[in-house]
Amino acid sequence: MLKWIVEELKLPAPPFWLIGALLVLMCLPLVPLAFTARARVSTSEKTAPHIFLDMDKQTKYKAQADSTVFADGRAMRPPVPGTIAWGKNAAAPNADLLAEDDHYFRGYRLEKNATTGEMDTIYFQGFPGRVTVDEALMTRGQRRFNIYCAPCHGLGGLGDGTIYQRSLKIQAGWIQPNNLTDPERVSRPEGHLYNTITNGIRNMSGYGHQVSVEDRWAIVAYLKALQLRQNAPASLVGNVE
Numbered sequence: 386m387l388k389w390i391v392e393e394l395k396l397p398a399p400p401f402w403l404i405g406a407l408l409v410l411m412c413l414p415l416v417p418l419a420f421t422a423r424a425r426v427s428t429s430e431k432t433a434p435h436i437f438l439d440m441d442k443q444t445k446y447k448a449q450a451d452s453t454v455f456a457d458g459r460a461m462r463p464p465v466p467g468t469i470a471w472g473k474n475a476a477a478p479n480a481d482l483l484a485e486d487d488h489y490f491r492g493y494r495l496e497k498n499a500t501t502g503e504m505d506t507i508y509f510q511g512f513p514g515r516v517t518v519d520e521a522l523m524t525r526g527q528r529r530f531n532i533y534c535a536p537c538h539g540l541g542g543l544g545d546g547t548i549y550q551r552s553l554k555i556q557a558g559w560i561q562p563n564n565l566t567d568p569e570r571v572s573r574p575e576g577h578l579y580n581t582i583t584n585g586i587r588n589m590s591g592y593g594h595q596v597s598v599e600d601r602w603a604i605v606a607y608l609k610a611l612q613l614r615q616n617a618p619a620s621l622v623g624n625v626e
């Protein structure tokens with residue numbers, strides 16, 4: 386081809402260096418592609434090149450780093466005395482809003498076991514002081530129970546909710562929701578029931594993120610009522626002969 390052009394057009398043959406230079410120029414654009422291809426299949430400890438920095442990279446202290454700026458050598462500063470947790474009530478910093486009341490917020494407390502040195506979980510018996518068990522709480526508890534618990538545990542808490550019934554039809558071998566009125570469940574302290582609602586237990590997941598603290602206690606109150614209903618002594622029911 387080149388020979389033909391040279392002969393037809395009577396052009397002098399291009400000098401060897403020009404052909405060489407043209408060949409090199411043709412190959413040059415492939416070099417970045419080769420680097421990109423290699424970078425895509427290899428890993429590197431270094432961060433990727435950042436053309437527009439956009440303040441992504443700047444000098445800063447990372448958590449637990451040291452600093453010569455402060456006398457104690459720590460970059461992390463302790464909170465100013467009197468600081469209260471975010472979202473809490475500044476007007477009443479010592480009120481329950483710090484969730485210090487274990488009985489109310491957790492249903493249990495941790496206590497160091499003198500012999501084993503481990504932390505024991507001790508569930509609270511009864512309702513926390515700030516919860517008034519009255520008809521309003523019971524009604525609220527019934528409504529919440531029927532929404533959140535009855536689908537599995539059944540309206541009466543007997544462990545026969547529609548979800549369980551349906552799951553048995555689809556496939557055998559499902560874990561049955563407990564009968565909440567059986568002797569073992571009746572013997573559970575209120576704090577234990579509360580914690581079961583908050584964090585779940587064994588195969589049951591927790592409902593703490595959906596049910597507020599007040600409502601959890603309302604459900605516990607209603608659970609107690611369901612348990613009493615199932616196990617009421619004759620003296621309570623009256624003369625039923």
Ligand code: HEC
Nearest residue numbers: 533534537560561562563573581582586587588589592604
């Ligand atoms: C999705 C179904 C489901 C829902 C909804 C559900 N549970 Fe359960 N629950 C279970 C199952 C299943 C078990 C048994 C778990 C096991 O034994 O592994 C259980 C166990 C329990 C127990 C027995 C724990 C113990 O002490 O042994 C209590 C109490 C309980 N649930 C209360 C509740 C309450 C109150 C609600 C409503 C806030 C609720 N559950 C909602 C499925 C459910």
